[in-house]
Amino acid sequence: MKPPYKITDKILMLVASISEKIGEINANHLYKPTTELRKKNQIKTIQSSLEIEGNTLTEEQITALLENKRVIAPAKDILEVQNAIKVYDDLKIFDPKKIKDLQLAHSILMKDLVSSAGKFRTTNVGIVKGSQVEHLAPGGSMIKGLMNDLFIYLKNDNDLILIKSCVFHYEFEFIHPFIDGNGRMGRLWQTLILMQQYPVFEYLPVESLIKQNQQEYYNKLSESDKMGQSTPFIEFMLGIILESLKHVLQSQNINLSTKDRIFLCKEKMGDKKFSRKDYLQNFKNISAPTASRDLKWAVDENILIKSGEQRLTEYQFKE
Template structure:
């Protein structure tokens, strides 16, 4: 029977979870985010660069892109091997079962296979990370078995599970190398199993941008004896990554056209009845297609009409 890792649900955790759920709904509404292969590739490269840079590999997005495209790049054998391992490990994101320990072993073997002879198996040596002395090697198997049992059986929300697991994994530090990369990968695996849209998020690159806070959150959780500070930190990182993706992918306009924009179109037409669709689109910072849809709505409302052709005619406003 598995024991529950210690954590406390704070008001900050509840607030962040709610905001993430709201952002998730917005992203799900935007079908483009699910099918856009260019955006997927772009954010996967950001993810790879982010998780590697945290560990001191600075080949960067440009060289990772080149490696993905089958090109040779300048770098040490170890740097290139780390990139190759990360690419292969993340390529199988959809295939891993988040609650299967054997899949974690497989991911570690794929990630570290070119640079670590013990890849895919637990460490047999003592390790210390900063001030933290990880559990003895003889304890690792039981601790990880117990953690995966909790992961499989807990009724906790998957969003929180992913953060709790990430911290507990780093605390145990089960492998001799690659723990940071695997911990971040496995949080993505858990989130992806909850909702595939999470695989689009470049969360690892956001963590990279807040690297000192990342380590501090781990340290604070260890001092406190529970993962609460780390959960709060990671939820903030997930939220930021969702907001970044939302900014990169225009959200589909709801069926109800914003009233303010319709009124602004009327104001602009009153000022210049010869104004073009392109000019309206530029002034209102929307697409031509959006302006055409807005004008159709105004015509339905009997507020606007076109006299003559689009090329030589002009707009008329109904005042009745």
């Protein structure tokens, strides 16, 4: 059964704006930032997602753990970060449309933190905030069926992936399939779903914006619960995604280095032969002389093989 939600004018407007921003990012080749920026965004993502769940480690401490340095902090917090680093390092091994991969990711994320890591709960749970039960999750006996239905929706429904990823995130939190770790898993899986169509989401620190709007995040989950449909949560998450993309354009719209451009070109061209004109098509904000300098540098560095002369000059990446 398809999860209940409505496509509102706001959702359509946000989807259009997001598509526009993704187009700009692709045109400017910002979908794969430099190694340093990728590392920084990964740290920010891990820190924000875990801080939402009460983890105390700072970005500096997570950086130290990544560099195998000693960190003084609660053992549980360190373990949460170490597990998250493993998951985010291997994101591409998971297929977001497979339940087994979801369970595998949870088993890595929650290793030695809960005894049932990677296994759906069979007991009943309620989410308590303060002295009140905020959300009474479906009974343990229903989990397997509900998760199967959710993955059927994810695989077969024709809605846009932007909308489906938000619906999945909400429904996952509503079902609460694991004893612990549902929040971080729901956010991780939305990222994975989006990555399948839009590579930029692998490096987008959406989590840090959720952290900045944490109370509204919980409010929209609660509002959707009360309405019996995920519409408010979809609107909220699309707004967060749009802001994240705007941030990428503002902070990363800098001149790529020669090396950055050459290696981005390599990803696109593979082993095909190409001309300077083809190269310029990929980097519309550089001049023809800059393109020539880039290509000469790559030939000198033994990255490219050059053949032909003048207008007939072609280039090919070495294997």
